[in-house]
Amino acid sequence: MKIMDSKEIRKLFLEFFENNGHKIVSSSSLIPTDPSVLFTTAGMQQFKPYFVGEKSPYGNRVVSVQKCIRTSDIDEVGDESHLTFFEMLGNFSFGDYFKKETIEMAIEFLTKKCRLPGQKLWFTYFSGQNDLLEDIDSKNFLLENKISPERIFPFNKETNWWGPTGNEGPCGPTVEIHFDLTGKPCDLKDKCLPNCKCGRFVEIWNLVFNEYYQNQTGELSLLKQKGVDTGMGLERLVTACQKKESVFETDLFEPFVKIINRYDNPVKQRIIADHVRSAVFLITEGIKPLNVERGYILRRLLRKIFTNIEILELGKDKIYELVKVVIENYNGIYPELKQNGEDTISIIRQEAEKFDKAKEAGRKIYDKIKESGLTGAYAFELYSAHSIPLEITQEWARRDNKEIKNINDFYKLQKEHQEISRAGAEKKFGGVGKGASLEAIKLHTATHLLHASLRKILGDEIKQMGSDITPERLRFDFSFNRKLSEQEIRQVEDLVNQKIRENVMIIKNELPLKEALNSGATAFFKEKYPDIVTVYSIGEFSKEICAGPHVTQTGDLDNFKIMKQESVGSGIRRIKAKLSL
Numbered sequence: 323m324k325i326m327d328s329k330e331i332r333k334l335f336l337e338f339f340e341n342n343g344h345k346i347v348s349s350s351s352l353i354p355t356d357p358s359v360l361f362t363t364a365g366m367q368q369f370k371p372y373f374v375g376e377k378s379p380y381g382n383r384v385v386s387v388q389k390c391i392r393t394s395d396i397d398e399v400g401d402e403s404h405l406t407f408f409e410m411l412g413n414f415s416f417g418d419y420f421k422k423e424t425i426e427m428a429i430e431f432l433t434k435k436c437r438l439p440g441q442k443l444w445f446t447y448f449s450g451q452n453d454l455l456e457d458i459d460s461k462n463f464l465l466e467n468k469i470s471p472e473r474i475f476p477f478n479k480e481t482n483w484w485g486p487t488g489n490e491g492p493c494g495p496t497v498e499i500h501f502d503l504t505g506k507p508c509d510l511k512d513k514c515l516p517n518c519k520c521g522r523f524v525e526i527w528n529l530v531f532n533e534y535y536q537n538q539t540g541e542l543s544l545l546k547q548k549g550v551d552t553g554m555g556l557e558r559l560v561t562a563c564q565k566k567e568s569v570f571e572t573d574l575f576e577p578f579v580k581i582i583n584r585y586d587n588p589v590k591q592r593i594i595a596d597h598v599r600s601a602v603f604l605i606t607e608g609i610k611p612l613n614v615e616r617g618y619i620l621r622r623l624l625r626k627i628f629t630n631i632e633i634l635e636l637g638k639d640k641i642y643e644l645v646k647v648v649i650e651n652y653n654g655i656y657p658e659l660k661q662n663g664e665d666t667i668s669i670i671r672q673e674a675e676k677f678d679k680a681k682e683a684g685r686k687i688y689d690k691i692k693e694s695g696l697t698g699a700y701a702f703e704l705y706s707a708h709s710i711p712l713e714i715t716q717e718w719a720r721r722d723n724k725e726i727k728n729i730n731d732f733y734k735l736q737k738e739h740q741e742i743s744r745a746g747a748e749k750k751f752g753g754v755g756k757g758a759s760l761e762a763i764k765l766h767t768a769t770h771l772l773h774a775s776l777r778k779i780l781g782d783e784i785k786q787m788g789s790d791i792t793p794e795r796l797r798f799d800f801s802f803n804r805k806l807s808e809q810e811i812r813q814v815e816d817l818v819n820q821k822i823r824e825n826v827m828i829i830k831n832e833l834p835l836k837e838a839l840n841s842g843a844t845a846f847f848k849e850k851y852p853d854i855v856t857v858y859s860i861g862e863f864s865k866e867i868c869a870g871p872h873v874t875q876t877g878d879l880d881n882f883k884i885m886k887q888e889s890v891g892s893g894i895r896r897i898k899a900k901l902s903l
């Protein structure tokens with residue numbers, strides 16, 4: 323039997339669901355419109371409104387392959403199955419089919435189309451917890467599909483419940499499908515079941531049955547319209563189909579691993595391969611390495627790559643070879659990678675140079691202290707003041723045959739440092755929960771007004787480079803290569819406030835992408851948009867492609883005030899502003 327490659331498997335999935343009445347929708351951007359989440363982590367995110375009653379422009383059955391970034395898994399990368407970037411295969415129903423058909427189609431796809439052996443598929447479902455009942459229906463449908471009861475297990479909310487993403491949204495019980503990679507139980511013997519940590523099982527598909535809506539205070543109410551959201555990691559499915567035991571052995575990763583060629587150090591090899599994919603995708607979305615938020619994640623990924631390349635002594639240029647592999651691997655699937663290829667390489671190069679400079683400065687200090695005694699506290703100093711990762715200091719020490727004493731002090735200090743930053747972040751995001759959403763919506767509308775005002779006052783070449791909202795303020799990054807004068811700041815502020823006073827209605831329209839762009843609507847993402855996009859217009863003043871939500875009229879906003887302007891890299895300015903009574 324021919325082993326399918328990842329491109330064939332991706333296609334097989336889309337075709338199977340298309341033949342079952344689903345419309346194929348392209349992946350949305352990795353940067354979600356929902357301001358409460360940093361990255362797109364699941365296929366359902368772009369469809370969130372259709373689960374709660376808004377009419378889907380694609381019909382009520384859709385299928386997609388979504389680019390995702392999950393930073394929560396960043397420290398687990400290095401094992402057989404965890405990744406920071408992955409593609410999620412998903413089929414969705416908005417008030418159309420429910421548990422029965424979802425389970426039938428999933429089993430049919432895996433056993434008939436992918437021809438995975440039935441006895442290697444294990445299932446978990448929601449056991450019930452507190453006021454929530456056991457999901458007996460799902461269990462029965464599994465049994466009706468001839469799944470042996472010995473491979474069906476109930477688990478609680480922690481495992482078999484999903485959602486919401488962000489502060490509120492649809493959620494519900496799940497059925498998880500796990501694949502038995504090795505067929506060999508660990509020391510736990512017959513207690514080695516799905517979710518066992520030994521690596522025998524890998525969760526491949528999560529079938530979420532959205533029956534509830536969770537509001538910002540955590541209360542659940544039944545959704546009028548039931549929905550299905552499924553997510554299957556392409557890399558993991560490919561591992562199963564290609565009869566491998568690790569995602570890194572599949573055709574998706576083989577070319578990276580061949581270039582790195584350090585099978586003696588599989589963990590570092592895997593970290594490099596995974597992080598290069600994520601970094602290339604993030605840079606392609608317009609993210610730059612910075613010290614905050616998305617840019618910070620990118621910086622962290624890049625520095626981890628540089629560090630591991632140095633430790634493995636692969637030579638500095640290895641990374642560029644790997645970047646080319648990412649671009650080549652997705653040729654024809656995500657053409658934007660190739661279109662931005664040169665920029666991607668130059669951004670990585672600049673960051674590599676910065677890192678080299680930091681290392682040079684750090685190395686001087688290291689050389690001074692290495693004679694008098696290296697300690698964990700010194701290593702922390704190098705890390706916090708000079709951005710030298712502990713692994714680099716350890717590597718220098720190893721090459722010098724030196725020992726870092728009291729290394730635990732490093733971890734202790736790092737933890738303290740993290741706690742201080744976390745407290746700061748909580749303060750910043752405090753109140754995400756009660757009442758935050760209306761504030762966020764108002765700030766979102768204010769962001770559109772600000773964007774339009776900047777263009778009116780400074781010129782149409784202003785381009786949005788990023789934005790973000792917390793309950794207290796909005797942040798808007800845009801291309802502009804000098805500081806705004808006090809007078810310009812006042813003019814922008816006044817124009818926004820004038821529009822607020824005019825109490826202009828905000829009109830939402832659904833249009834084919836081309837028409838939207840031709841009509842002059844501004845579009846932020848360099849990314850592919852869906853065929854049909856939503857355009858929000860504020861009179862003649864502002865028109866943007868945007869997923870919303872917005873207030874109904876500008877008079878709903880309070881007085882607009884710019885608090886700060888700063889530079890965040892060459893040619894990029896940042897404005898922070900708020901609304902206050």
Ligand code: SER
Nearest residue numbers: 364366528551552553
């Ligand atoms: N939203 C679910 C998940 O991310 C299924 O798509 O696992």
